[in-house]
Amino acid sequence: MTAQRDKSRTIPGTTVFDGAESRKGYRINKFAMSFTKPENRAAFTANEETYMESWSLSEKERQFLRDRDYRGLIDECGGNIYMIMKLGTCTGHGLYHVGAQLRGQTFEEFMATRNASGAR
Amino acid sequence: MTAQRDKSRTIPGTTVFDGAESRKGYRINKFAMSFTKPENRAAFTANEETYMESWSLSEKERQFLRDRDYRGLIDECGGNIYMIMKLGTCTGHGLYHVGAQLRGQTFEEFMATRNASGAR
Amino acid sequence: MAKIVGGIGTSHVPSIGKAYDMGQQEEPDWKPVFDTYKPVQKWLADLKPDVAIVVYNDHGSSMFFDKYPTFAIGAADTYPIGDEGWGRRPLPDVPGNPEFSWHLAEELVYNEFDMTVCQELSVEHGFLVPMNLCFPHEPSWPVKTVPIAVNVIQHPLPTAMRCYKLGQAIRQAVEACEDDLRVVTFGTGGMSHQLNGTRFGHLNTKFDNDFLDKIESDPLALTKLTHQEIMEEAGAEAVELIMWLTMRGALDGPVRRVHRNYYAPMTTGMGLIALEENA
Amino acid sequence: MAKIVGGIGTSHVPSIGKAYDMGQQEEPDWKPVFDTYKPVQKWLADLKPDVAIVVYNDHGSSMFFDKYPTFAIGAADTYPIGDEGWGRRPLPDVPGNPEFSWHLAEELVYNEFDMTVCQELSVEHGFLVPMNLCFPHEPSWPVKTVPIAVNVIQHPLPTAMRCYKLGQAIRQAVEACEDDLRVVTFGTGGMSHQLNGTRFGHLNTKFDNDFLDKIESDPLALTKLTHQEIMEEAGAEAVELIMWLTMRGALDGPVRRVHRNYYAPMTTGMGLIALEENA
Ligand SMILES: [Fe+3]
Ligand SMILES: [Fe+3]
Numbered sequence: 001m002t003a004q005r006d007k008s009r010t011i012p013g014t015t016v017f018d019g020a021e022s023r024k025g026y027r028i029n030k031f032a033m034s035f036t037k038p039e040n041r042a043a044f045t046a047n048e049e050t051y052m053e054s055w056s057l058s059e060k061e062r063q064f065l066r067d068r069d070y071r072g073l074i075d076e077c078g079g080n081i082y083m084i085m086k087l088g089t090c091t092g093h094g095l096y097h098v099g100a101q102l103r104g105q106t107f108e109e110f111m112a113t114r115n116a117s118g119a120r
Numbered sequence: 121m122t123a124q125r126d127k128s129r130t131i132p133g134t135t136v137f138d139g140a141e142s143r144k145g146y147r148i149n150k151f152a153m154s155f156t157k158p159e160n161r162a163a164f165t166a167n168e169e170t171y172m173e174s175w176s177l178s179e180k181e182r183q184f185l186r187d188r189d190y191r192g193l194i195d196e197c198g199g200n201i202y203m204i205m206k207l208g209t210c211t212g213h214g215l216y217h218v219g220a221q222l223r224g225q226t227f228e229e230f231m232a233t234r235n236a237s238g239a240r
Numbered sequence: 241m242a243k244i245v246g247g248i249g250t251s252h253v254p255s256i257g258k259a260y261d262m263g264q265q266e267e268p269d270w271k272p273v274f275d276t277y278k279p280v281q282k283w284l285a286d287l288k289p290d291v292a293i294v295v296y297n298d299h300g301s302s303m304f305f306d307k308y309p310t311f312a313i314g315a316a317d318t319y320p321i322g323d324e325g326w327g328r329r330p331l332p333d334v335p336g337n338p339e340f341s342w343h344l345a346e347e348l349v350y351n352e353f354d355m356t357v358c359q360e361l362s363v364e365h366g367f368l369v370p371m372n373l374c375f376p377h378e379p380s381w382p383v384k385t386v387p388i389a390v391n392v393i394q395h396p397l398p399t400a401m402r403c404y405k406l407g408q409a410i411r412q413a414v415e416a417c418e419d420d421l422r423v424v425t426f427g428t429g430g431m432s433h434q435l436n437g438t439r440f441g442h443l444n445t446k447f448d449n450d451f452l453d454k455i456e457s458d459p460l461a462l463t464k465l466t467h468q469e470i471m472e473e474a475g476a477e478a479v480e481l482i483m484w485l486t487m488r489g490a491l492d493g494p495v496r497r498v499h500r501n502y503y504a505p506m507t508t509g510m511g512l513i514a515l516e517e518n519a
Numbered sequence: 520m521a522k523i524v525g526g527i528g529t530s531h532v533p534s535i536g537k538a539y540d541m542g543q544q545e546e547p548d549w550k551p552v553f554d555t556y557k558p559v560q561k562w563l564a565d566l567k568p569d570v571a572i573v574v575y576n577d578h579g580s581s582m583f584f585d586k587y588p589t590f591a592i593g594a595a596d597t598y599p600i601g602d603e604g605w606g607r608r609p610l611p612d613v614p615g616n617p618e619f620s621w622h623l624a625e626e627l628v629y630n631e632f633d634m635t636v637c638q639e640l641s642v643e644h645g646f647l648v649p650m651n652l653c654f655p656h657e658p659s660w661p662v663k664t665v666p667i668a669v670n671v672i673q674h675p676l677p678t679a680m681r682c683y684k685l686g687q688a689i690r691q692a693v694e695a696c697e698d699d700l701r702v703v704t705f706g707t708g709g710m711s712h713q714l715n716g717t718r719f720g721h722l723n724t725k726f727d728n729d730f731l732d733k734i735e736s737d738p739l740a741l742t743k744l745t746h747q748e749i750m751e752e753a754g755a756e757a758v759e760l761i762m763w764l765t766m767r768g769a770l771d772g773p774v775r776r777v778h779r780n781y782y783a784p785m786t787t788g789m790g791l792i793a794l795e796e797n798a
Contacts, residue, residue, distance in 0.1 A: 001351050004678060004746040013718030014755050018674035019315065019342030019357075022584050026359055033583050035604045074715055081714040081756075082578040082672060086604025095534075099719040099786065113720065116784030118548025120534060121630050124399060124467040131468075133439030134476050138395035139594065139621030139636075142305050146638055153304050155325045194436055201435040201477075202299040202393060206325025215255075219440040219507065233441065236505035238269025240255060306639035309588055310628055349589055349675040352684075354633035357673070360585035394636070396628040405631075 017080055025078020031055045032083035035090065044090050070098040096120060137200055145198020151175045152203035155210065164210050190218040216240060242340075242417035244517075245287050245424060246498075247491045248280065248374065249455055249484040251510040252296060252428040254365040257329060260372060269505055276501040277373040280514050283498050284374055289424040291337055292375075293344075293386045293410060294367050295486045296428045297393060299324065301364035309356035310398050311406065313348070314387035315341035322362030332377060334363055337384035340417065344386060347413030353406055363387055370428045383424075392429065392480045400470075401463040403482040407489020414490070427487030429480025431502075431509035432473075441507045442475040448509040449502060451481060455513060456497050459488040474509075494518055521619075521696035523796075524566050524703060525777070526770045527559065527653065528734055528763040530789040531575060531707040533644040536608055539651060548784055555780040556652040559793050562777050563653055568703040570616055571654075572623075572665045572689060573646050574765045575707045576672060578603065580643035588635035589677050590685065592627070593666035594620035601641030611656060613642055616663035619696065623665060626692030632685055642666055649707045662703075671708065671759045679749075680742040682761040686768020693769070706766030708759025710781075710788035711752075720786045721754040727788040728781060730760060734792060735776050738767040753788075773797055 005016065015021060022029075034040040034055070044051040052062050064072035068091055073079035081098075088094055100110035111117045125136065135141065142149075154160040154175070164171040172182050184192035188211055193199035201218075208214055220230035231237045256273060259265070265274040301322035303309065319334040338359075345357050367387055375382055388410075391397055398406075407425070414423050431448040434440055454462050462485060470479050498514040535552060538544070544553040580601035582588065598613040617638075624636050646666055654661055667689075670676055677685075686704070693702050710727040713719055733741050741764060749758050777793040 001347075002678070002743075002745060004350050004676070005674065006747050009747070011718075011751050011755070013716040013721075014713065014750065015715050016674055016750065016755060017672060017715075019338075019345065022359065022673050023315075023338060023342075026584065029579075029584060032604075033579055036580060036602050038602070038606070041604075080579070080584075080672070086579065089605045095714070095786070099714070102715065102719040103717055110720070114785050116548040116782075118546060119538070119552065119784035121626075122399070122464075122466060124397070124629050125395065126468050129468070131439075131472050131476070133437040133442075134434065134471065135436050136395055136471065136476060137393060137436075139617075139624065142394050142638065143594075143617055143621075146305065149300075149305060152325075153300055156301060156323050158323070158327070161325070200300070200305075200393070206300065209326045215435070215507070219435070222436065222440040223438055230441070234506050236269040236503075238267060239259070239273065239505035303586070305636075307582070307586070307588070307591065307635055307637045309586070309635040310633035312586065346675040350678060352678070352681050354589035354677060354681075356586055356588040356635050357584075358586045396625040398633060399629060399631070402631050402633075 015075065021078045025080055027057060028061050028073060028077045028079050029083040031057060032079070032086050035086040041090050068093060071101050074102065135195065141198045145200055147177060148181050148193055148197045148199050149203040151177060152199070152206050155206040161210050188213060191221050194222065242414045242419055242421035242423055244411060244414055244490055245289060245422045247425045247427070247487045247515045249427045249487055249511065249513045250370045250373070251430055251508060252366045252369040253508050253510060254369065257365050257369050257372060261329060272503050273510060276512055279499050280374055280512065281376070283514060284424065287424065288422060289383050290421045291340060291386060291423045292383045292426060293388060293423060294370065294426040294428065295388045295390060295483045296366035297391065297480060297483065298364060298389050299366060299393065302362045303389065305394060308391055308394055309389065310391045311353060312356040312358050312389040313341060313345050314358050314361045315345060316359050316361055319361055319363045319385065319387060321368065322364040324364050329368065331368060331372065332380050334371065334381055335384045337386065340419070340421065341386050343417050344410065344413045347416055348409055351409050351412065353409055361387060366428055370426050390483050392482060395467065397467055397479060397482065400465050400482045400485055404459065404463045404485040404489040407486040410486070411490040411492065425487045425490045427484035429483050430478050431481060431511045432475050433477045433508035434475030435477050439475070443504050443509055444474045445504055445509065447474045448511055452500060452502060452511055452513055455484055455488055456495060456515060459485060491515060491517055521693045521698055521700035521702055523690055523693055523769055524568060524701045526704045526706070526766045526794045528706045528766055528790065528792040529649045529652070530709055530787060531645045531648040532787050532789060533648065536644050536648050536651060540608060551782050552789060555791055558778050559653055559791065560655070562793060563703065566703065567701060568662050569700045570619060570665060570702045571650070571662045571705060572667060572702060573649065573705040573707065574667045574669060574762045575645035576670065576759060576762065577643060577668050578645060578672065581641045582668065584673060587670055587673055588668065589670045590632060591635040591637050591668040592620060592624050593637050593640045594624060595638050595640055598640055598642045598664065598666060600647065601643040603643050608647065610647060610651065611659050613650065613660055614663045616665065619698070619700065620665050622696050623689065623692045626695055627688055630688045630691065632688055640666060645707055649705050669762050671761060674746065676746055676758060676761065679744050679761045679764055683738065683742045683764040683768040686765040689765070690769040690771060704766045704769045706763035708762050709757055710760060710790045711754050712756045712787035713754030714756050718754070722783050722788055723753045724783055724788065726753045727790055731779060731781060731790055731792055734763055734767055735774060735794060738764060770794060770796055
């Protein structure tokens with residue numbers, strides 16, 4: 001059996017979504033997964049606070065959601081990028097907005113680093 | 121790889137619940153699985169016909185349900201014994217009632233074949 | 241280092257749970273069932289395990305045929321008591337050990353076992369009847385658990401040999417854990433029974449006793465059994481017995497039998513065996 | 520006898536689906552993506568496959584972390600278009616071939632691959648973008664499909680070697696099928712990309728081109744890659760590439776390259792390779 005990961009060797013700027021992350025992020029990811037149902041997206045859009053109340057989120061998670069702080073949701077709360085992206089239809093924020101935030105850049109700064117940014 | 125089944129060699133009086141059975145029984149088994157929720161059991165008890173309407177069952181399946189014909193549900197409709205047993209709280213029929221039906225016996229006839237039928 | 245301190249093979253007949261909940265432990269036809277677990281309870285109390293790895297099958301409680309896994313492993317903080325269609329049994333929720341579960345999942349997956357990892361899993365009679373019979377549990381369970389669910393209800397099932405190899409891999413994974421944990425493994429289900437067709441109620445006492453002999457002394461012989469052979473001899477639902485091989489695969493070398501029992505009152509051969517490795 | 524007539528490795532970037540639905544095929548930055556699939560479409564039209572086995576991953580559409588399988592296989596009549604959070608794409612539902620799926624499931628499980636069998640499964644960009652790009656599909660798809668979903672999002676993931684062996688087992692299972700079916704396999708995902716952390720947007724063109732070389736000529740070298748190595752080099756999400764090894768494992772011996780392309784406009788190396796066995 002070849003070891004597949006070397007946990008002593010963290011990869012700079014990288015989170016590996018493993019059991020520890022998945023445990024930590026279970027609540028927020030389940031919340032985000034609920035956005036695969038149109039009725040839940042509609043409920044969130046109608047009243048964010050009420051919809052958040054119906055899930056057992058922590059206050060920290062709720063504040064990051066209010067602030068559209070995706071970096072907080074991912075780095076601090078264990079959010080999985082594929083789940084967090086599902087918030088996009090309601091928040092209006094796509095992958096590159098989230099990515100720029102993760103990199104600590106503006107959307108335009110991030111776009112300027114791409115090869116053919118028309119393919120977005 | 122050792123062949124695990126010899127399909128040319130049917131086992132007398134026995135159905136092997138395999139892919140073919142599971143496909144055939146998907147509807148009725150999903151219906152029966154719904155009885156793991158108390159609200160669904162209550163809905164069935166309140167009005168069997170209305171509850172059955174809310175599932176896409178065939179007329180044959182519905183008739184077997186009305187008739188408490190477990191043999192029909194299992195042998196003809198692909199019912200899985202573990203799923204069909206879930207109907208029991210609502211129908212009042214336990215495993216040995218179903219089993220006697222499958223064997224073509226009365227409950228008492230079946231019980232008389234057991235070693236220590238107090239352990240039921 | 242974590243280590244396996246014992247293995248238990250036991251039936252998980254749901255009616256035992258009902259009899260227990262109704263307080264029928266002393267009724268003549270039930271008494272032999274409940275009494276035979278007493279020495280095993282005592283043995284377990286002395287062994288003081290920290291974790292029980294319980295190999296069982298979900299009979300349509302937390303899993304359905306929409307997505308039915310061959311092998312699943314629980315990785316939750318707590319496993320709630322499931323509702324199988326007749327309400328929740330009055331048992332306390334069962335504590336998990338998610339760190340240990342994820343450790344096992346990692347070892348097993350890297351070792352080419354294709355586990356489904358479950359962070360939400362309610363447990364049912366396949367898991368609860370053995371736990372109920374072997375451990376005192378009021379107000380709470382004395383061990384943490386790792387449920388391992390095996391498909392024994394929708395063919396194709398994993399082979400008997402595959403289940404044995406899973407046990408061997410579990411042993412390796414346990415021994416690769418640096419925490420000082422004492423682990424018991426349960427293989428549950430069976431013995432002979434059939435719950436469908438005109439052969440409903442089929443029992444094979446000879447097959448069951450032979451299985452009890454071999455699970456102790458010659459498990460490799462049992463890994464050669466095909467599903468066809470088990471079903472023909474011991475009934476369609478007797479295939480559950482392949483889960484005992486996972487328990488046995490996790491024990492190394494010759495074993496010492498601590499307890500054994502067999503009783504077939506109704507429609508299922510109820511077997512029990514408790515094994516320890518020779519010191 | 521069923522046989523494998525070709526294999527395709529391709530990225531499955533979701534934005535391609537959106538661009539397609541918005542009719543952006545001719546926009547300068549998108550045109551290279553859509554144009555490069557045209558020769559593959561033509562090749563597939565000539566190959567006339569009956570079935571496409573599509574190895575992909577579910578990114579939280581039909582599966583969640585409550586019960587996430589390492590390997591799952593679809594066995595449904597129809598695979599509906601899933602809703603990933605932004606509504607259903609305007610594509611027709613995808614037809615399955617459940618008899619063939621169950622045949623494969625049987626062979627794979629008996630061959631010690633611990634599949635989760637899915638009779639209800641909605642499909643999403645991991646599956647649909649490759650299908651969308653490779654097949655005309657109005658008013659309906661020209662092939663039946665067998666979705667095979669691999670866990671590449673929640674570690675522990677299956678090893679690269681395990682994915683390759685799954686491909687070899689799929690080939691054996693296909694060849695054990697008595698129906699006269701022409702089968703193509705898809706390995707999807709990747710290439711280099713990372714969608715988290717400050718390294719978001721990481722690309723590695725050299726790694727990707729080397730992978731494209733080796734998937735054709737030396738796949739065994741790729742089976743030795745650890746997840747750690749892939750992630751360090753090509754980004755955390757580049758581990759999806761292990762799914763290409765399943766496609767490649769299903770092809771036997773030296774292969775002939777029909778088409779190859781690479782383009783990395785935004786955050787993901789978009790690779791494409793089409794392979795046939797030498798006659
Ligand atoms: Fe059972
Ligand atoms: Fe992907």
